[in-house]
Amino acid sequence: MLVKNIIRALRAERGWSQAALADHLGVSRQSVNAIETGKYDPSLPLAFAIARLFEKSIEEIFDDETEAQLAAQ
Amino acid sequence: MTQQTFKSAKRRYHRVFWPLMIIYSIIVIGGSFGLKQLDPEPQWLQTVLAIACAAPVIGTLLVMMRYAEETDEYTRMVQLRGFAWGGILTVSAIFTVGFLQLFHVVDKIEIFWFGPLFFIAYGLSTFVIGGRQCS
Numbered sequence: 001m002l003v004k005n006i007i008r009a010l011r012a013e014r015g016w017s018q019a020a021l022a023d024h025l026g027v028s029r030q031s032v033n034a035i036e037t038g039k040y041d042p043s044l045p046l047a048f049a050i051a052r053l054f055e056k057s058i059e060e061i062f063d064d065e066t067e068a069q070l071a072a073q
Numbered sequence: 074m075t076q077q078t079f080k081s082a083k084r085r086y087h088r089v090f091w092p093l094m095i096i097y098s099i100i101v102i103g104g105s106f107g108l109k110q111l112d113p114e115p116q117w118l119q120t121v122l123a124i125a126c127a128a129p130v131i132g133t134l135l136v137m138m139r140y141a142e143e144t145d146e147y148t149r150m151v152q153l154r155g156f157a158w159g160g161i162l163t164v165s166a167i168f169t170v171g172f173l174q175l176f177h178v179v180d181k182i183e184i185f186w187f188g189p190l191f192f193i194a195y196g197l198s199t200f201v202i203g204g205r206q207c208s
Contacts, residue, residue: 026145034147
């Protein structure tokens, strides 16, 4: 299961390129691209690093669709 | 870890990987078509030559594993899934050909051709999983 996220929007707000964000997080640009496009869910430590960098909670950045579906039921 | 670190890791990988693959290819072609005709004596020399043929392949596999360890979690996932699919396809081919030989459907097939098959399967798998950027 892959979760949606708003990393692209947060990155755009700061005017960062994918490479710049990758440098901040200590990962490759390919990783940032894969996470933004929903091809890859980051590990918990990387998700926390992303949340810390953008000064938001993990839930604000990553949208857990399973939780939304359960709530709808 | 920064972009530069990843680029350095990839450069180190390509700097060792491609020369080893060229050496391997030469040895495979030479071994397949030349060594039998030369029939070197004594027996220990044949053994040394045969084992030496495997060295570039072992080196290549170690370099691929080092790259997977040096890179970040996403690229590592792509590389390791490529390894896994390469292994699955190669072992499947070995079993299939093995049974075909056992039941006398096909004649003897040189086993070292499964080596290149692994690398092709690994390359295609990483391309499909991660795209051109990760292969």
